[in-house]
Amino acid sequence: MADRARGAPTDVTVSGEDWSGRDVSGQAHTRVAFVDVDMSEVHDEGAVFTECTFRGVRFNASVHANAAFLNCTFSGCDFFDARLTECKLVGSTFARCTFDALRVAGGNWSFVALPSADLRRASFSGVRLREADLTGARLQGATLRDADLSGATLRGAQLARCDLRGSDLSAVEPEHVALRGAIVTYEQALAIAAALGLDIRAE
Structure with missing residues (x-):
């Protein structure tokens, strides 16, 4: 599990950027390392992140629908009040993340770690785990x-x-x-x- 928590090798690094409030719908990112990026209140309809690493990323109050985070690694991320609806997170790994008021409805979280x-303050409904x-x-x-x-x-x-x-x-x-x-x-x-x-x- 420790090896998985480090994340897969990445090709591009995005560090310290402010993406708060952005609409990232339809975007596709593969093997990107997002480090200390503020993704608070991001709107995401159908974006796909494949084998990406998220370290210290803030997803506070972000909204994701029909999006995919495939075999991604999340380390020290904050999901306060985030909403994920019918999203696919197959094979992703979470370490030292916070999930207060997280709401997950539907979607496929199989093989997630x-x-x-x-x-304790999260809600999962109709999710495949x-x-x-x-x-x-x-x-x-x-x-x-x-x-x-x-x-x-x-x-x-x-x-x-x-x-x-x-x-x-x-x-x-x-x-x-x-x-x-x-x-x-x-x-x-x-x-x-x-x-x-x-x-x-x-x-």
């Missing part, structure tokens, strides 16, 4: 609804008071995650009980 991420690495992620009180978590790594994740309704919890090992107070449906509760080895009977 978010180990130990503090997602297949085989995502959420090892040790902090999701207390977060929203993670109707998410596809099949094959995800959740060992050590903190899911207390997390709203998990409608999500695929087949990858959850109850003995290795904190679930106290998590919000689930009856069907999910039965699945968790079965995973704990309980013998569930009608009477």
Whole structure:
């Protein structure tokens, strides 16, 4: 994981620039390193970033729709109040980022690495998170609804008071995650009980 966090080799570096409020819709960037760039309030409809590295980038209040960040690396970035709708982040890695008030609706986040991420004030709805690495992620009180978590790594994740309704919890090992107070449906509760080895009977 440490190797992934460094990011892929890049061909171009954009450093210290102010992109706040820009419309980057439709742009395409490949193997670019964005360092200490202010992307606050950026509007992004359909931009594609491939194998890019973002270090110390501010995405505060930015809005992204149908955009793609493919196999990108985010290090020390701020996503305060950012909105991502139907975006694709397949294979991307996050390290030491902040996600306060982040809202994610739909999209494909399969194979994303978010180990130990503090997602307590984030909301994910209808997101595909297949085989995502959420090892040790902090999701207390977060929203993670109707998410596809099949094959995800959740060992050590903190899911207390997390709203998990409608999500695929087949990858959850109850003995290795904190679930106290998590919000689930009856069907999910039965699945968790079965995973704990309980013998569930009608009477």
